[in-house]
Amino acid sequence: MNKPDLSHNHYQVDTANPHIILADAQDRLMLMRLVIACPAGLYQFQPDGSLHFDVHGCLECGTCRLLCGEAVIARWRYPDAGQGIEFRFG
Ligand code: SF4
Numbered sequence: 001m002n003k004p005d006l007s008h009n010h011y012q013v014d015t016a017n018p019h020i021i022l023a024d025a026q027d028r029l030m031l032m033r034l035v036i037a038c039p040a041g042l043y044q045f046q047p048d049g050s051l052h053f054d055v056h057g058c059l060e061c062g063t064c065r066l067l068c069g070e071a072v073i074a075r076w077r078y079p080d081a082g083q084g085i086e087f088r089f090g
Helices: 030-038 063-071
Strands: 010-012 021-023 043-045 052-054 073-076 085-087
Touching: 021 052, 030 043, 030 052, 030 063, 063 073
Parallel strands: none
Antiparallel strands: 010 085, 021 073, 043 052
């Protein structure tokens, strides 16, 4: 089965009001879940061990929210109207 090509999608990111905000207190095992499970690969450990997260490219699937809840994800909501992902298949 072929993997979907996400490069055709279009994103309108509200950088001033991101739809996902991480909590300050972060359990490394919980963060590892995010790195492994996010289908868009938006959670990545840096060489210094810190976690880099960029909301740009989010598929709005909710996986991170379901896996970690409020202990790690301080805010998860759908983007405002006109923001977020526009799926394009091709
Ligand atoms: S909602 Fe899905 S795509 Fe977006 S950051 Fe969470 S796991 Fe990744």
